[in-house]
Amino acid sequence: MITAIRGTHDILPGEIARWQFVERVARELCERYGYLEIRTPVIEREELFAKGTGESTDIVQKEMYSFTDKGGERITLRPEATPSMVRAFVEHNLENVLPSAKLYAMGPMFRYERPQKGRYRQFHQLDVEVFGLSDPAIDAEVIDLAWALISDLGIRRAELVINSVGCADCRPRFQQALLKALGDDLPKLCQDCQRRARTNPLRIYDCKVPADQPIIDRLPHSIDYLDEPCATHFKGVQAHLDAFGIPWRISHRLVRGLDYYTRTTFEILGAVASAGEPDDAESLGAQNALLGGGRYDGLVKDLGGPDRPGIGFAAGLERLVLALPEHAGAEPSRLACVVAIGDDGRREALKVLRELRRAGVAAVMEFEARSLRAQMKRADRLSARVAVIVGGDELARGEVTLRDMATGDQRPVARSEAVDVIRTALT
Numbered sequence: 001m002i003t004a005i006r007g008t009h010d011i012l013p014g015e016i017a018r019w020q021f022v023e024r025v026a027r028e029l030c031e032r033y034g035y036l037e038i039r040t041p042v043i044e045r046e047e048l049f050a051k052g053t054g055e056s057t058d059i060v061q062k063e064m065y066s067f068t069d070k071g072g073e074r075i076t077l078r079p080e081a082t083p084s085m086v087r088a089f090v091e092h093n094l095e096n097v098l099p100s101a102k103l104y105a106m107g108p109m110f111r112y113e114r115p116q117k118g119r120y121r122q123f124h125q126l127d128v129e130v131f132g133l134s135d136p137a138i139d140a141e142v143i144d145l146a147w148a149l150i151s152d153l154g155i156r157r158a159e160l161v162i163n164s165v166g167c168a169d170c171r172p173r174f175q176q177a178l179l180k181a182l183g184d185d186l187p188k189l190c191q192d193c194q195r196r197a198r199t200n201p202l203r204i205y206d207c208k209v210p211a212d213q214p215i216i217d218r219l220p221h222s223i224d225y226l227d228e229p230c231a232t233h234f235k236g237v238q239a240h241l242d243a244f245g246i247p248w249r250i251s252h253r254l255v256r257g258l259d260y261y262t263r264t265t266f267e268i269l270g271a272v273a274s275a276g277e278p279d280d281a282e283s284l285g286a287q288n289a290l291l292g293g294g295r296y297d298g299l300v301k302d303l304g305g306p307d308r309p310g311i312g313f314a315a316g317l318e319r320l321v322l323a324l325p326e327h328a329g330a331e332p333s334r335l336a337c338v339v340a341i342g343d344d345g346r347r348e349a350l351k352v353l354r355e356l357r358r359a360g361v362a363a364v365m366e367f368e369a370r371s372l373r374a375q376m377k378r379a380d381r382l383s384a385r386v387a388v389i390v391g392g393d394e395l396a397r398g399e400v401t402l403r404d405m406a407t408g409d410q411r412p413v414a415r416s417e418a419v420d421v422i423r424t425a426l427t
């Protein structure tokens, strides 16, 4: 047997209601906040991510699915959406085409990571980006949308953490202080951190190696090295969050694993509700970031566009689905099951089935001639809300029988009115 590739997963029909619920809430919220949907390709040029996501990131260093195509071009399965969104913004001159450059997208991303609960090699993101606005109010609005997403999904026990990583002007001072503080401890850190110290010292904060943590916890905090404009911006973001009544906490280690961030960074951390006890929560472990994002004021220019600021976030749909309350997305059945008795009944039942579907009612019927009992059992297994029984005797009276599957109540309905009655009963 050929199985699915490690780190990928099928989303089976039994789980799809929860997925559709998350997608529906996400889409509806984005539209309500004035974001427009955009769909970009899953494959892009490798250099887009090397430049955009950044050469010093774990993503570019070790996690990209890249290959040479038949024309000799280096292609990458997108590991994240932000560089693609920036590319599309620049390539199509969207700031002049759209009334406002507030965009969202949903789709699969690919990272060659070690799979575990909440971490996959093919996963899905909702990605939200805003271009051209630098006021701290827009940072707060983006965070408000992220917070609304978590709350509209019914996810409790979520926590917003924020930080500021400064800008190209003030960050060098912080990096120097960081290396100075590391001093003699640097050789004690893991090989990855040694490399990070050379390529981008901020990445040291991403380290997950347990032995390194006590050293990293003693390192300086980026917010103590912000220049005046960055400090004022960060205060502004906090004031807006307070005005919106969104609780937040500063996490000094929140530098985020991508190279493009400037000023504000944020994440919403969550937990997974354990089965049967929606109030009890089991941690998602290290994979507890439901979503993460921040400002990237230099990226549009770095990717060949005009000098425009940007801010956004991405939420992992798998993690949102895992964190949903147990019965989220469950809807009452709207299915009608047509049940035929005898040959005459069967002929007419097929007509009723077709009329129901034309009228917008979800309806199914057994095609192999089977006993009434077997058909009713089947209707039950399909969780049909009603059964429409079409038999010779009923038809002779110009009627069909409507059975409520939950209560077992049955009543005759005129054949000519059956479709209308059923449609009304199911809405």
Ligand code: HAM
Binding pocket: 079, 080, 081, 082, 111, 113, 118, 119, 120, 121, 123, 124, 125, 127, 128, 129, 257, 258, 289, 290, 291, 292, 293, 294, 295, 311, 312, 313, 314, 315, 316, 317, 318, 319
């Ligand atoms: P990120 O933190 O790399 O940011 O990913 C965002 C979210 O995607 C994570 O918080 C997590 O929920 C989900 N995620 C990431 N990797 C995996 C994985 N291997 N398996 C399952 N879920 C995963 C970005 O991707 C940035 N592009 C966000 C952004 C948008 N920043 C500004 N604009």
